Amino acid sequence: MAGSGRLALGALQVPGWVRGSSPAVLSRLRDAAVVRPGFLSAAEEETLSRELEPELRRRRYEYDHWDAAIHGFRETEKSRWSEASRAILQRVQAAAFSPGQTLLSPVHVLDLEPRGYIKPHVDSIKFCGATIAGLSLLSPSVMRLVHTQEPGEWLELLLEPGSLYILRGSARYDFSHEILRDEESFFGARRVPRGRRISVICRSLPEGMRPGELGQPPPAC
Numbered sequence: 001m002a003g004s005g006r007l008a009l010g011a012l013q014v015p016g017w018v019r020g021s022s023p024a025v026l027s028r029l030r031d032a033a034v035v036r037p038g039f040l041s042a043a044e045e046e047t048l049s050r051e052l053e054p055e056l057r058r059r060r061y062e063y064d065h066w067d068a069a070i071h072g073f074r075e076t077e078k079s080r081w082s083e084a085s086r087a088i089l090q091r092v093q094a095a096a097f098s099p100g101q102t103l104l105s106p107v108h109v110l111d112l113e114p115r116g117y118i119k120p121h122v123d124s125i126k127f128c129g130a131t132i133a134g135l136s137l138l139s140p141s142v143m144r145l146v147h148t149q150e151p152g153e154w155l156e157l158l159l160e161p162g163s164l165y166i167l168r169g170s171a172r173y174d175f176s177h178e179i180l181r182d183e184e185s186f187f188g189a190r191r192v193p194r195g196r197r198i199s200v201i202c203r204s205l206p207e208g209m210r211p212g213e214l215g216q217p218p219p220a221c
């Protein structure tokens, strides 16, 4: 991205990795849908993918029924992490969550094959609290958010490898999120070819719930 990577829309400074249906939506979600490109160093990306690869490779990609949210994926809920990865996850926690929030203890790891994609959905409020934070590895992708009541209101996030995205509050509850399939993977005019993408997703527990109170979350939370 040339220059500062920021586009001035009137008084609103919009980073080059977020697009929206209107300045009003961009402004309203400025703190609710956040992307931090380059959150991971190259070494940290390598640490995570090396650690995840053997666990993921044991699983098969799933191509679920027509009504499933995620297609062409394999996933794991990971509780044990190397010290180096724990340090990364602690940085995610500090960057995305407030001190009062408790995190769901296994971290969700999702591996989307190049043709894999995630249909629009809102993470279940039974299994997930106000904040979702995801690291992206390997391939860039586009995450689209669409208001569940006002489909004309949308936001698109460009998720480069090594980036962190955070969805909280209104972006998490009032908007669906999806990862575009390769054929539809554009960020404005810019084509974002999809390869295999691994995401590492931390979620807060539903408010008022204690760790251990949860059952098994379904795919797509």
Ligand SMILES: O=C(O)CCC(=O)C(=O)O
Pocket: 108, 110, 118, 123, 134, 177, 179, 199, 201, 219, 220, 221
């Ligand atoms: O892969 C991601 O970053 C998001 C996954 C997702 O939306 C989910 O598992 O609910």
Ligand SMILES: [Fe+2]
Pocket: 121, 122, 123, 177, 220, 221
């Ligand atoms: Fe989700």
Ligand SMILES: [Mn+2]
Pocket: 108, 217, 218, 219, 220, 221
């Ligand atoms: Mn899940």
